[in-house]
Amino acid sequence: MTAPASVALGARPDRSVPSGVVLLTDRRLARGPLAEVVAAAVAGGVRWVVLREKDLPRAERMVLAAELRALLGRSGGALVVAGPDPLGGDAVHLPAAGPYPPPAAGLVGRSCHDATELARLTTEDYATLSPVFPTRTKPGYGPPLHPAGLRELIAASPVPVLALGGVETPEQVQECGAAGAAGVAVLGALMRADDPAGIAAALTAAHEFAGRAGHGAARPAPTATRGKP
Template structure:
């Protein structure tokens, strides 16, 4: 499966200031974002459904792949392109059963062993991190900052695409891609930016720079 994911936005409305999640996604899409994941773990199921419906409409019009974090039911309800799963979520096989074999199923990992297991289970792509220290995600202390060396090790161990996530900015994104990532996933770098559209473009430039170094 060929999935564009140079720049991958993970939404989180409590970091978006006076902008709505929909407004942030709209700006990121205008900036050329390649992939959007609805996270919004602080929201109720109903609130996530409403947000997912709005974001699905935006991304569908733009031709941008859209997945929902954790909630297979919400992904199915809004006809998302797929779902992104973590350690505490349903297995990849269960997501396929609910969403169909053409759905995009991503998996969060932090070790080579977990990455290989996710690939063997049928994941389409991996989110690897946290690469750098971050306050945006709930991460165990021993997985708090894996560094670009781990990204490189995972990239060498699997054949599916992967994005680095966690503490990534336009200043360090090139290092993550140079280490072997196909792209970078960010929350704060776009969501909390004064100009999310411009921040998306800057991130894409950094990814291109990193790819030139691979």
């Protein structure tokens, strides 16, 4: 994907990118059927979901993507698919290792962990930075950035950033917002939750509070058709 000639290097078109509380799926951690956990999180305010489950055969993953996209569409949400294959979703999210250059997709994100990886971004629309806090999902992964390190990297990023890794509490969400994050990407706190709707609502409220306080990069909720070429 190449940037339009009228857009300066490092600039991005004015379109919605993942923000707020973004749910990353992991069916192995989910307390119930994955679609039910996602539906509960959406009921609690989540509007962006990243489908992982990359170990599934493509056909099964395609069916799951269609199910989640239909679920999100009823709430004006959007589906991001991890990896370069969009599977009919609204966006793709790529690992730090590649592919480079990014594929020609309507909306593209990239996992980053340090300033070097941020500097490699070209036409991506957003990035995740991780791990921000110690994480139970990947124990020993790090070292964690903590809010101070997150703030420093966000200042160097050419694109909006989602804070990822160990985000479990409303206080952590507010810290990430104060550091300048457009949102937080959450896996374990929602997948493991007995009450995903309640946890999602609490984290979403914390993000909105941070936005009202003038922190973060508040953006409008996506529509089901945003992110299409």
